[in-house]
Amino acid sequence: MHDSILNFRSYRYLWVSILLCAGSLTAYLWHDPIGVPNGGSWLGYTLGTIGAVLIVWLLWFGIRKRRYGRAIGTARGWLSAHVYLGTSLILISLLHSGFQVGWNIHTLALVLMLLVIFSGFFGVYAYLRYPALMTRNRASATREAMVAEIRELDAQALQLADKVDKSVHDAILRSIQNTRLGGGLWAQLTAKDDSGQALTRLKEAVTQAATADKQHRSGQTMVVMVDFLANQANDVQSDTLRRLIDLVSRKRALASRVARDIQLQALMEIWLYIHVPLSLALLGALTAHILSVFFYW
Numbered sequence: 639m640h641d642s643i644l645n646f647r648s649y650r651y652l653w654v655s656i657l658l659c660a661g662s663l664t665a666y667l668w669h670d671p672i673g674v675p676n677g678g679s680w681l682g683y684t685l686g687t688i689g690a691v692l693i694v695w696l697l698w699f700g701i702r703k704r705r706y707g708r709a710i711g712t713a714r715g716w717l718s719a720h721v722y723l724g725t726s727l728i729l730i731s732l733l734h735s736g737f738q739v740g741w742n743i744h745t746l747a748l749v750l751m752l753l754v755i756f757s758g759f760f761g762v763y764a765y766l767r768y769p770a771l772m773t774r775n776r777a778s779a780t781r782e783a784m785v786a787e788i789r790e791l792d793a794q795a796l797q798l799a800d801k802v803d804k805s806v807h808d809a810i811l812r813s814i815q816n817t818r819l820g821g822g823l824w825a826q827l828t829a830k831d832d833s834g835q836a837l838t839r840l841k842e843a844v845t846q847a848a849t850a851d852k853q854h855r856s857g858q859t860m861v862v863m864v865d866f867l868a869n870q871a872n873d874v875q876s877d878t879l880r881r882l883i884d885l886v887s888r889k890r891a892l893a894s895r896v897a898r899d900i901q902l903q904a905l906m907e908i909w910l911y912i913h914v915p916l917s918l919a920l921l922g923a924l925t926a927h928i929l930s931v932f933f934y935w
Contacts, residue, residue: 642766646718655722659729662688666733675736677744677931685734686931689727693751693924696724697917721762724755743930747923754920757913764909768902775898784896785819791889798882802875806882813886819896 644652662685671679677686699720731748739745776784792814799807 643714643718643721643762644766646715651715651719651722654719655726658688658723659726662730662733671736674738675733676738677735679736682734682736685730689730689734690924690928692723692727692730693920696720696727697921721758724758727751728755743923743926747920747927750916750920750923754913754916757909757916761909761913764906768906772899772902775895775902777895781896781899784892784899788817788819788889788892788896791885791892795882795885795889798878798885801878802882806879810882810886817893819893819900 665681666675666685669675669679669681671681676682699716731751735744735748739748795810796807796814799810
């Protein structure tokens with residue numbers, strides 16, 4: 639069986655989390671505080687300490703994963719523990735508070751923690767799903783190789799378009815200029831290729847050229863390439879145009895794969911733009927929560 643972050647070492651950290659949650663829940667049910675359960679009891683302080691230590695340890699993962707040479711354990715093992723122990727924080731924090739919430743800094747820390755955890759759930763989904771999709775989409779080619787092939791196809795298409803007509807050349811050039819791959823985060827998520835429009839116009843042009851009357855009819859008005867091919871194209875130009883369609887078709891398929899690859903990569907990373915700032919906000923709220931408890935309770 640493939641050893642992923644979820645089944646790492648036969649679900650080692652899942653069992654650790656289950657035992658931790660079971661122990662916390664057993665203590666909570668056994669505990670008989672004065673009044674309602676709350677974070678100010680001895681059990682509340684104990685669970686709060688466990689939760690705070692876990693949060694700081696989980697935040698340390700961002701530093702640990704950049705220190706492969708000096709860290710203990712594997713990155714996969716740490717990530718597995720990060721997922722399962724982070725999930726266990728939901729129950730531990732609720733038991734720590736005795737399910738008491740209000741409009742205060744303590745509830746803010748709880749809400750931020752939940753947002754961090756649930757954003758992390760999407761990260762786990764992205765980590766497990768998108769790499770496999772990217773591998774299938776690339777079909778054993780690297781993104782750099784695909785981009786290089788697109789550039790070569792663009793250059794060949796422009797050379798062929800020069801042999802047909804300026805209007806055809808301009809249509810191909812616009813298609814190349816309107817192809818947007820890469821760039822900022824939004825550009826990555828909305829990566830697109832404009833070859834489809836140019837390809838449609840070229841196919842219409844070929845169809846028109848094949849069916850047009852060889853006797854030129856005066857006064858006929860067609861758009862750009864259709865007009866040219868219907869009235870002026872010869873056999874050589876029609877053949878060149880068909881070769882051009884083949885190039886644009888290949889470029890379109892390849893550019894679609896690159897666009898999809900970029901989008902999947904962006905989806906794998908975009909959750910971090912939410913997860914990391916929320917984690918830092920949680921650290922600040924946790925610090926305020928602890929200080930307020932020690933100074934005002």
